[in-house]
Amino acid sequence: ALVVLDFGAGDGRCLGAFVDAARFLGDGAALRVVAYDVSRGALRAFERRCLDAGFEPIKDGVASRNPNVTISFETGGAGDAPEAAERRLETLGPFDLIYSGWGSTSAIPDLEEDGPSRQDRFLAVFKRLAPRLVQVVSSENNFAGPRARFDALRARRLAGDASSDLLSELRLATRRGHFYYPVSGREYFYSAVSPAAEAQRLFDAGFATVRVAACNVASFRDLLASPRLAKIEAAVLRKVDADDHVGLQLLLTRLASRAARRPRARTSRSAASAT
Secondary structure, three states, X not given: OEEXXXXXXXXXXXXXXXXHXXXXXXXXXXXXXXXXXXXXXXXXXXXXXXXXXXXXXXXXXXXXXXXXXXXXXXXXXXXXXXXXXXXXXXXXXXXXXXXXXXXXXXXXXXXXXXXXXXXXXXXXXXXXXXXXXXXXXXXOOOXXXXXXHHHHHHHHHHOOOOOHHHXXXXXXXXXXXXXXXXXXXXXXXXXXXXXXXXXXXXHHHOOOOOOOOOOOOOOHHHHHHOHHHHHHHHXXXXXXXXXXXXXXXXXXHHHHHHHHOOOOOOOOHHHHHHO
16 A cells, blocks of 8 residues: 555545545555644544545544545644654554645744754654655745734844733744734744755755745635636746746736736747846
8 A cells, every 4th residue: 555644634635636646546556644633623524524525434534445545543732842743653654655735844833942943853754754755835925924024023033122022923933934824813823935945954854856846826725716717827837847937927917918908018038038
């Protein structure tokens, strides 16, 4: 069987992808998934989603016979040290692949300001648990407003401001790229990393080969709701992955002119490259 650790599995957003992967593996192949999350409620929602999709309950999880997919559920502690999580997870492996999906690694805060970050320590744990990792993180061009706010707070602290009001607003966002963002009246911890820094920290964790690629530009929720937007997203990502800056500028200009219902001035690639 192919064994996958779904780190930060949430409510089962990847269930469809796991079923498709099992079908791709072919007859006679089996996929075993360990769904790990710090939220017991999210994992219960994941289990209900599986049962609604036709999975059958088994000890410690659910199973589907066609395709052959088994999913078990493991709850971790939000404040667990990465090494403690490793000791728990290594009893459920060995794993062929770890998938740390949207926001899972990015949402790990540092409980102490000094020493290696908990995110870096988890990456080292991932390398010890499996030879391959697929990870989705937030880039530095995301959440520009909240990031700027917390950059300013950290600058004030470096300048000597140690007021209780500042510290209570800063909370755990003490390192570069860390911030909180608002959702429905609450604020949630998150972090951003540049592509170069992401590659370097994966190399530092022990991975020998690293490939960093753009994942999405529009929000996942909007992409799922609009096939047209998903088509535009795919076209944009092809330009991004090809490092075709000029082609991307022309594509976005064309899309903007259509949205504004204004004719686009003729622009050659060579002219756009000169701007």
